[in-house]
Amino acid sequence: MKTTLPIQKYFPTVGPIAYGCMGLGGQGPHLTGTDVMQAHSVIDCALESNICFFDHADIYRDGRAEQVFGKVLSERPDLRANMVIQSKCGIRKKNDEHVGRYDFSSQWVQHSVDGILSRLNIEYLDVLMLHRPDPLMQVDELAEQIFHLKKQGKINHIAVSNMNLHQMSFLQSALDMPIISNQIEISLAKLDWLNDGVMVGSQGNHLVDFVSGTLEYCQQHEIQLQAWGSMAKGQFSEQGLYSDELRVRKTSQLVKNLAHKYHVSGEAIVLAFILRHPAKVQPVIGTTQERRIKNAVEAIDVCLEREDWYNLYVTSRGNPLP
Structure with missing residues (x-):
């Protein structure tokens, strides 16, 4: 399925x-030779699968x-020219002195970017992503730091x-450069x-955990939507057929049937569901299994028929549409 992504305005080679690199680096606390070997293999697999956008x-x-x-x-510096690298900052984890919190202060953003560049062994980030909204954000201070x-x-x-349209609009009002993407679940x-x-004007609409208009705002302003958690943690794979939850079992069976129909993997069907939406969402996959990476990219050539897309949607919802 060929489509032009908003982010290709800035990075034409991005697919x-x-x-998503969250699975690299082992279990810690220190890197091992095995961790490095895994990273080499996974990066090679991604690049060979025409994935050049790496999210950190x-x-x-x-x-x-x-x-x-x-x-x-550092071992293969020639790889950098073939990559678009994005990393996020703003989340400060809980420690002995502080509770977990968010921090978009000028000092912390500068400190974070310097640390990111040092760890990645690069001179610049293609994209800096602000990880989660900071309630104490001083928008002018943040905009000045970004500049x-x-x-x-x-x-x-x-x-x-993880920002809604109002937060994006407010931040954009202070920036002299465009917000190019928004990564949400x-x-x-x-x-x-x-x-x-679909729940507008329907009973239960207040239970929907999403701010109305965010999809449309991103489409209108050519902001690339990225999907974290896009593979649904594998719950609709073969193991989903044995789930205790009826909705998951039925959806997993449907995914299996559609994989057979379209001659692709189950992972491809799960991602094709996202890719079929006109918002041109870019799924971020985080598996470290090379087989699943290769399976995932099969989704690019799948265009689900409308009835198949709706069948997946309604089955996974577990309830008919209003």
Whole structure:
């Protein structure tokens, strides 16, 4: 299924699927040779599958995901030219002194970006993504810091994660560069992004966990929607056929049937469901299994028929549409 993504305005070589690096870096607390070998293999598999967009965050594996990626780049610096690298900052994990919190202060964003670049062993980020909204954000201060990072040559573009249209609009009002993407949870299992639209004026609409208009805002302003959790944690794979939950069993069986119909893997059907939406969502896959990476990219060539798409949607909802 050929489509032009909003993000291809900035990165023409980027494809419909991104690779999320949250699974790299082992179990810690220190990197091992096995961790480095795995990272080499996974990165090679992604690139060979025409996935060149790599998504990081400074908190993934407490920084080890970036460290092991940087180790690969230090050993094979030629790979960098074929990659678009994104990383996130803003989440500060709980420690002995502080509760877990979010931080978009100028000092923390600068500190975070410097740490990200050091761990990844790169000179600049293609995309800096703000990880989760900080209630104490001073928008002018943050915008000034982003401008400073851009001027320093440490970032090329800015993006957000887990923001609604009002938060994006407010931040954009202070920025002199466009927000190019927004990464939110979207999958066949997490359906509030769809339920928001179909439940308008219906009983139970107040239970939908999604801010109305966010999809449309991103489409209108050519902001790339990225889907974290896109593979639904594998719950609709073969193991889903034996789930205690009827909805999951029925959806898993449907995925299996459609995989047979379209001659692809189950992973491809789960992602094709997302790709079929006109918002041109870019799924971020996080598996470290090379087989599943290869299965996932099969989704690019699948265009689900309308009745198949709706069958997946309603079955996974577990309830008829209003």
